[in-house]
Amino acid sequence: MKYFLLVFLMVWGSMSTQAQIFYLDLTYQVLTVPLRVVTVEQVVDGRAGNPPIGIAYRGLGGKSVAIQFQQGLGPELTAFVQSQLPARPTDHVVVLCLRRLQLTETLGGNKELALADMTADVYERLPDGYHFVQSVAAQASSRGSEVTYQHAAHMAQMLSRCLGQLTQADWSAVAARPVRTLAALPVDVPASLASGRRGTSVAVLREAPRRGLYYRFEQFLANRPDTSQAFLLDTIKRRTYHSWLATVQWKNVARVRPLVRTRAGGRMRAIPPDLWGFSDGQQVFVKYEKQFYPLMRQGNFFTFVGEAPLDLFFEQAQSQAAGRAGLVAGAVGAALARTNVPDHTAEPMAYGLDMSTGAVVSYPSLRTPLRPDTAYVYIYRPAQAVGAEEVQVLVNGQEIGALRAGQYLEVPWARFGSPLQLCLNGVAVNNPCQHVVPNAWRLNYLKINTSKNAHVWQWMPPAKGSADLDELDRRTK
Numbered sequence: 001m002k003y004f005l006l007v008f009l010m011v012w013g014s015m016s017t018q019a020q021i022f023y024l025d026l027t028y029q030v031l032t033v034p035l036r037v038v039t040v041e042q043v044v045d046g047r048a049g050n051p052p053i054g055i056a057y058r059g060l061g062g063k064s065v066a067i068q069f070q071q072g073l074g075p076e077l078t079a080f081v082q083s084q085l086p087a088r089p090t091d092h093v094v095v096l097c098l099r100r101l102q103l104t105e106t107l108g109g110n111k112e113l114a115l116a117d118m119t120a121d122v123y124e125r126l127p128d129g130y131h132f133v134q135s136v137a138a139q140a141s142s143r144g145s146e147v148t149y150q151h152a153a154h155m156a157q158m159l160s161r162c163l164g165q166l167t168q169a170d171w172s173a174v175a176a177r178p179v180r181t182l183a184a185l186p187v188d189v190p191a192s193l194a195s196g197r198r199g200t201s202v203a204v205l206r207e208a209p210r211r212g213l214y215y216r217f218e219q220f221l222a223n224r225p226d227t228s229q230a231f232l233l234d235t236i237k238r239r240t241y242h243s244w245l246a247t248v249q250w251k252n253v254a255r256v257r258p259l260v261r262t263r264a265g266g267r268m269r270a271i272p273p274d275l276w277g278f279s280d281g282q283q284v285f286v287k288y289e290k291q292f293y294p295l296m297r298q299g300n301f302f303t304f305v306g307e308a309p310l311d312l313f314f315e316q317a318q319s320q321a322a323g324r325a326g327l328v329a330g331a332v333g334a335a336l337a338r339t340n341v342p343d344h345t346a347e348p349m350a351y352g353l354d355m356s357t358g359a360v361v362s363y364p365s366l367r368t369p370l371r372p373d374t375a376y377v378y379i380y381r382p383a384q385a386v387g388a389e390e391v392q393v394l395v396n397g398q399e400i401g402a403l404r405a406g407q408y409l410e411v412p413w414a415r416f417g418s419p420l421q422l423c424l425n426g427v428a429v430n431n432p433c434q435h436v437v438p439n440a441w442r443l444n445y446l447k448i449n450t451s452k453n454a455h456v457w458q459w460m461p462p463a464k465g466s467a468d469l470d471e472l473d474r475r476t477k
Contacts, residue, residue, distance in 0.1 A: 022056045022148060023070045026077075029156035031084040033163045038094045039087035040163070041125055043077040046097040046186040054103030055315055056148040057112075064315040067103050067151060081159065092171060093125045094133065096162070097185045100361055103151045104310050114147035115289070116140040116154035119359045120162055121190060124171070129179035132190040133169050136162035137359030165357070202355065204284075205300060208461075211281035213258065215274055217358030220286075225279055231258040233280060246307065246346035252423065252433040256285070257292055276358075282458060286353065288360050293351075296436050296459075301355045303363050305419045305435035308349035317341040348419045348435045363437065364417040375416070375438035379446045380408030380468060383475055388450060392425035403448065406472050413438045424448065427456055445469070 054067040069076040077096075087093070099119045106113040119137040123130040138161035140154035180188050203223040212225025219225055236255040241247045257271050258278045277286040277295075285292040286304060293304040352363035379393055383406035391403045393411075401409045413420050423433040427448060434457075438444050445465020447458045460468065 020065055022065045022067050024053070024067060024076075024152055024155065026080045026152050026155060029080070029152050031081065031156055031160050031163070033085065033160050035167045036085060036163065037090075037092055037169075038122075038163060038166050039085060039091040040078070040081040041093050041095055042182070043074050043081060043096045043098065044182075044185055045074050046099050046121065046188075047101065052312055053101055054151070055105065055310060055312055056103075056151070057105055064319045073098070073101070077155075077159075081163075085163070092133075092166075092169075094166070095123045095125065095130060095182065095185060097121045097123060097188070099135075100359075102309065103154070105147055106310075112144060112147045114142050114144075114150045114154065116151065116158060117360075118155075118158040118162065119354065119357065119361055121185075121188070122166060122169075123180065123185055124174050126175060126179075129181055130185060131174045131177045131179055132188075133166065133171070133174055135190075135354060135356040135359075136165045137354060137357040138162050139359075202300075205297075209279040209281065209284045211279055213260070213272075213278045214276040215272070216276055220277060220284070220358075221355070229260050231260045231278070233257070234259045241346050243311070243343040243345045243347065245342060245344060246348075249348050249421070250307075250346075252431055253435060254430075254432060255291065282455060286360075288351065294434070294436075295353065296439065297442075298352070298437065298439050299441040302353045303437040304351055304353070305348050305437060306351050306360075307346040308344055311343050311345040314341055314343040314345065348421070350417055350419050350437045373416075373440050375413040375440040375444065377411040377413060377420075377422075377438050377444040377446060378408055378465065378469060379403065379411060379422075379448065380465075380472060381405055381448045382468070383472060389426045391427045391448060394421075394423040394425065396421050397423075406475055408469055408472060416440055422446070424457065432456055 052066050053069070053073065055064050056067050057064055071079075077098075081096075097120055099121060100117060102115075102117045104115045106115070117139050119135065121135050122133040124133050138158035140157045142150045142154070144150065177190075202221050204221055207223050210223055210225055210227070212227040213229060213231065214220045214225050233256045236257060239250070239255065241250070258275075260269055260271065275287060277284060277292070279285070284295045284302075286295055286302075288304070288306050291306065293306050295302040295304050350363040351360050353359075354361055381388070381391065381403045388405060392399055393401050393403060393409055395411060400411060403409060417437060419435045420438055421433060421435050423431060425431045427450075442462050443466070445460040445462065445468070447460050447465070447468065449456055449458060
């Protein structure tokens, strides 16, 4: 018996050592790009810092391993795309510069979940060099009992969708844009992106949000939600997190979703699965990883604070701890504790909404216009809130002041792009909190309403917020 146990441990240890990397194989995948107008000269890696492609769970106990391409990301994707989509004389010759590629798996329950996310900038090769065309993005997901082998199919799906988006590109405008060398593309920030290519011509940047449901990103841009279905906001019960740090930091942050009424007088049902986001008439919420997060204006685009992806450093430390502990029950947790590596999975993290493609990317990113200025948040209570209890204002867990009727506080925030946690003690029973990335491009105004209002607090347009503070100043003179 001891002999067989020894053999098993040796084999298991050998498999554990060999399974440190899962190589993605695209051999049996197919690209489908109807109405194709491009041929891909090359795929280059433009991700800042060249982070891992992702993490898969393999073998006994769901051991975490890195996902990689055996020949390298750029060379392998280049060979795959060129074999699937041969060049034609009429094609535009382009380079696909990847800005984000993340493959993840979530374990738990009866089904595993595989998620994939890709964004890229496309450059056309012209006689003088390479010119920016547009940004593209795609996502894919699937559930199953063994999802690791779905990553290859997700890669093919995302590449097909990204290349398909180029059928509507404005090729006539490409030559007038700045020229770049091939070597400069990985670190390039297209001028049209850095300056906010859509400008204020987009309706959602010029108008107050209309109440309704967004099924497509384009509906959000045009500020034309579906208003045919009545809905109400439903508060989701407290979420549970694998990470203790995330549990603490998301405490008292309300999660909401829309419940749609099936017909006049009918029952409310769960949200449609293809919903992009919604607006309650004051705040716009975007769906990301099946959760809804409030958007915050930043110049000519938006940000939100969502949950951080799987912490690859913690997973690596956990895998190494498991290897050292062997198969001894209870030893993995003790070994991991000794490494003193925290798990940052699902902690509050800033994301940006790409106004060109609707893709969600980390914020700040390589293409984020730098804005090192301090952001200012003005928190105020209307003078009409006479007799209301004093409200304590906390920033990242530290009390910065208290407000009564007709008073306001100035909160400077010098950590550009970092989430700020605001909590109010005394305004409601559950002392609500929220995470935001303050707008460094203009002043931020947060109005505190009474607990009887539908919105305990309300982000105000700069003109209205400034006028409200001017009125409070006049009352105190």
